[in-house]
Amino acid sequence: MLSWLFDRKSQNTLDFAHICIDIHSHVLPGIDDGVQTIEESLAMLRRMQTLGFKKIVTTPHVMWDCYRNTPEIILDRLEEVRSAANIAGIDLQVDAAAEYFIDEHFIELLRTEQPLLTLPGNRLLVELPYTTPLLNTSENLFSIIQYGYQPVLAHPERYTYFFSDLSIYKKLVDQGCELQLNALSSSGHYGENISKTAEWLLKNNLITFIGTDAHRTQHLDQISKNNKNRKMLEYPFQNEKLLSI
Numbered sequence: 001m002l003s004w005l006f007d008r009k010s011q012n013t014l015d016f017a018h019i020c021i022d023i024h025s026h027v028l029p030g031i032d033d034g035v036q037t038i039e040e041s042l043a044m045l046r047r048m049q050t051l052g053f054k055k056i057v058t059t060p061h062v063m064w065d066c067y068r069n070t071p072e073i074i075l076d077r078l079e080e081v082r083s084a085a086n087i088a089g090i091d092l093q094v095d096a097a098a099e100y101f102i103d104e105h106f107i108e109l110l111r112t113e114q115p116l117l118t119l120p121g122n123r124l125l126v127e128l129p130y131t132t133p134l135l136n137t138s139e140n141l142f143s144i145i146q147y148g149y150q151p152v153l154a155h156p157e158r159y160t161y162f163f164s165d166l167s168i169y170k171k172l173v174d175q176g177c178e179l180q181l182n183a184l185s186s187s188g189h190y191g192e193n194i195s196k197t198a199e200w201l202l203k204n205n206l207i208t209f210i211g212t213d214a215h216r217t218q219h220l221d222q223i224s225k226n227n228k229n230r231k232m233l234e235y236p237f238q239n240e241k242l243l244s245i
């Protein structure tokens with residue numbers, strides 16, 4: 001235990017130990033655009049452990065045009081990864097939820113009250129299209145609350161159509177939506193505008209959680225080695241509160 005703490009510090013990488021729990025990643029193999037093999041899954045889990053995480057709730061895409069994942073598919077794959085991690089001696093708690101793209105399929109799942117996979121506290125991680133806005137974003141997010149879930153909007157800083165009027169973010173938060181920043185955003189991984197929006201959201205205290213959104217080990221390497229992220233980690237993210245729920 002002490003030796004890997006020392007290793008982590010000596011490599012001058014960032015330490016996510018106080019964040020405790022990552023709530024956004026793609027580490028279940030072969031079911032979305034994240035890792036494709038069990039070996040890659042295990043490599044991801046090892047890197048996350050080294051970064052200081054105690055637990056992850058991984059979130060495969062549910063996007064009906066591309067990734068038709070159901071709770072059964074996701075939970076079966078979770079069990080495979082858990083048992084492989086156990087055999088490999090990886091000391092990291094792994095759970096699964098999903099990252100639901102707000103499409104007609106998702107609205108139908110909600111409307112017909114199908115079982116959905118949630119983050120702790122009955123939270124639903126949802127994502128929007130990146131460049132073309134939905135006609136009714138606010139109504140859709142509000143309907144999630146009406147069906148008894150707490151919406152968490154994934155990577156709000158990546159939706160470029162919000163940039164022309166940043167007040168939308170405050171409206172979403174006021175309406176009851178929690179916002180989850182991607183750890184890669186502040187370092188410029190997705191471009192300068194997204195990095196600036198990430199900084200603005202942090203400065204205005206609109207972010208609740210941070211997530212890696214890691215799809216491959218290179219993402220975790222980028223997160224851990226970028227010094228711009230050091231200041232970002234001083235922000236009072238509330239991830240740790242999810243550990244005890």
Ligand SMILES: [Fe+2]
Pocket residue numbers: 024025026099154213
């Ligand atoms: Fe994601």
